[in-house]
Amino acid sequence: MTDSQARQADRPHRLETLPFDNSFARLPQEFHTRLAPWGLPDPHLVIASDEAAALLGLHAGELDRPEFVDALAGNSTLPGSEILSAVYSGHQFGHWAGQLGDGRAHLLGEVRTASGPWEIQLKGAGRTPYSRMGDGRAVLRSSIREFLCSEAMAALGIPTTRALAIVGSSHPVQREERETAAVCARLAPSFVRFGSFEHWAANQRENELRMLADYVIERFYPEARDAANPAAAMLAEVSRRTAAMTARWQAVGFMHGVMNTDNMSILGLTLDYGPFGFMDAFDAGHICNHTDRGGRYSYRNQPHVAHWNLHALGHALMPLIGDEAAMREAIDRNYAEVYNRDFVELMCAKLGLGDAREDDDVLISRLYGLLDANHTDYTLFFRNLGVLPAAPRTPTDDAPVRDLLIDRAACDAWLAEWRARLHSGAPADAERQRAMNAVNPKYVLRNWIAETAIRAARQGDYSELHAVHQCLKKPFDEQPGHQRFAAPPPDWAEGLEVSCSS
Numbered sequence: 001m002t003d004s005q006a007r008q009a010d011r012p013h014r015l016e017t018l019p020f021d022n023s024f025a026r027l028p029q030e031f032h033t034r035l036a037p038w039g040l041p042d043p044h045l046v047i048a049s050d051e052a053a054a055l056l057g058l059h060a061g062e063l064d065r066p067e068f069v070d071a072l073a074g075n076s077t078l079p080g081s082e083i084l085s086a087v088y089s090g091h092q093f094g095h096w097a098g099q100l101g102d103g104r105a106h107l108l109g110e111v112r113t114a115s116g117p118w119e120i121q122l123k124g125a126g127r128t129p130y131s132r133m134g135d136g137r138a139v140l141r142s143s144i145r146e147f148l149c150s151e152a153m154a155a156l157g158i159p160t161t162r163a164l165a166i167v168g169s170s171h172p173v174q175r176e177e178r179e180t181a182a183v184c185a186r187l188a189p190s191f192v193r194f195g196s197f198e199h200w201a202a203n204q205r206e207n208e209l210r211m212l213a214d215y216v217i218e219r220f221y222p223e224a225r226d227a228a229n230p231a232a233a234m235l236a237e238v239s240r241r242t243a244a245m246t247a248r249w250q251a252v253g254f255m256h257g258v259m260n261t262d263n264m265s266i267l268g269l270t271l272d273y274g275p276f277g278f279m280d281a282f283d284a285g286h287i288c289n290h291t292d293r294g295g296r297y298s299y300r301n302q303p304h305v306a307h308w309n310l311h312a313l314g315h316a317l318m319p320l321i322g323d324e325a326a327m328r329e330a331i332d333r334n335y336a337e338v339y340n341r342d343f344v345e346l347m348c349a350k351l352g353l354g355d356a357r358e359d360d361d362v363l364i365s366r367l368y369g370l371l372d373a374n375h376t377d378y379t380l381f382f383r384n385l386g387v388l389p390a391a392p393r394t395p396t397d398d399a400p401v402r403d404l405l406i407d408r409a410a411c412d413a414w415l416a417e418w419r420a421r422l423h424s425g426a427p428a429d430a431e432r433q434r435a436m437n438a439v440n441p442k443y444v445l446r447n448w449i450a451e452t453a454i455r456a457a458r459q460g461d462y463s464e465l466h467a468v469h470q471c472l473k474k475p476f477d478e479q480p481g482h483q484r485f486a487a488p489p490p491d492w493a494e495g496l497e498v499s500c501s502s
């Protein structure tokens with residue numbers, strides 16, 4: 001970018017002057033289908049993210065314009081936008097699923113901004129050539145879940161696609177019951193997935209495979225370009241980013257729910273929010289997706305599945321990498337190194353221990369055993385642990401944590417180990433508590449909270465949705481006005497189930 005282009009990109013844009021530069025559209029026509037979205041009848045704005053709009057450099061007032069709603073509903077086309085749906089394939093639940101593709105996603109194009117390229121994609125604006133049996137629609141319920149979680153994950157510092165806005169409509173959509181249609185507009189530097197590469201490998205189209213690798217390397221992994229084996233270098237970096245993302249999921253207690261290879265971002269971003277969940281009562285084997293009977297995507301399996309998915313990507317890249325051992329090495333060494341390092345570092349920070357030490361993994365795995373045996377609320381445990389003094393003065397000092405566990409003796413035993421570690425070198429209480437509060441969120445998007453916002457929104461009341469969104473922007477802050485969102489699931493939410501239906 002030249003200086004004058006950079007200055008141009010810094011100035012807030014009107015919708016009509018968004019600087020589109022659609023690099024993915026310039027790939028050969030085999031990669032996508034140009035098309036017009038069906039759009040949504042009589043759309044209205046449900047919610048928008050100022051932060052996501054700022055990433056695009058959009059002027060704040062733009063979100064209130066009817067033109068914004070029309071464009072995000074897919075009812076009008078912004079100048080410079082070249083709308084398309086992309087093809088990809090993938091492994092679903094461990095089995096090769098063949099061709100999938102953007103069955104209900106329309107890429108409006110890519111906006112050049114001071115913070116790099118951002119693609120704008122509509123989810124739910126109608127059928128595409130890749131819709132298979134689907135209706136091309138998304139319901140308000142699933143759009144709210146995707147919107148809230150994208151923005152919540154970003155606020156937690158976890159790599160993710162972003163959500164710009166939801167537009168709703170009274171247009172009926174049939175799922176288990178009749179619901180209404182909505183479109184969620186998402187942002188990401190790129191929506192290329194592991195499955196985008198698998199698609200060309202499975203079809204033995206080495207040319208297209210190479211073109212896609214060149215495209216991704218050129219734009220996102222430029223340092224790989226000069227490596228002896230650029231595809232292997234890219235794979236190594238994708239492995240590192242995927243490991244970093246997965247370690248953050250595990251540390252915060254996030255479960256994706258459908259880690260199929262078509263839902264794995266080539267940029268290591270959390271992508272495609274469906275039946276995800278945040279851990280309430282801890283259970284290492286917890287399955288958040290009701291459709292996942294076998295528990296392939298349970299909490300404890302996520303790090304293995306991410307690694308498995310990287311191997312699916314690695315196999316797809318074999319025609320470019322050429323050497324099986326180099327492919328395995330690129331994944332295995334990098335994934336293990338970054339995952340193990342980041343996970344232990346994150347957990348040490350959550351426990352207020354400062355820099356990780358040799359034996360800290362023992363303390364961490366004992367803690368997981370304790371939480372699992374007691375089904376302790378995961379988020380509350382860490383937040384409350386921050387309150388405990390390094391040296392308890394009265395028996396009630398430990399109540400905020402002890403009260404969360406049934407087995408008090410086991411709790412005391414673990415706390416004693418934790419304190420022994422604190423005494424051998426950790427910051428003083430006040431400083432440690434501040435540091436712990438900065439990494440242990442008070443507020444996460446628990447299913448019951450999303451459900452509360454959804455139920456009200458389906459009655460036309462978006463106030464709770466807006467309150468949840470505001471709250472989750474500052475997940476680490478004490479927010480007296482939002483205290484109710486820090487609570488574990490109420491009784492009515494015990495049996496809540498989320499499935500792939502969206």
Ligand code: AMP
Pocket residue numbers: 100101102103104105130131132133134135136137138258260263272274502
């Ligand atoms: P998912 O596992 O939800 O990410 O979706 C898997 C595949 O199904 C992707 O190709 C989606 O585009 C497609 N898909 C999911 N729901 C629909 C729908 N309602 N209409 C068309 N395609 C869909």
Ligand code: MG
Pocket residue numbers: 262263272
């Ligand atoms: Mg998907």
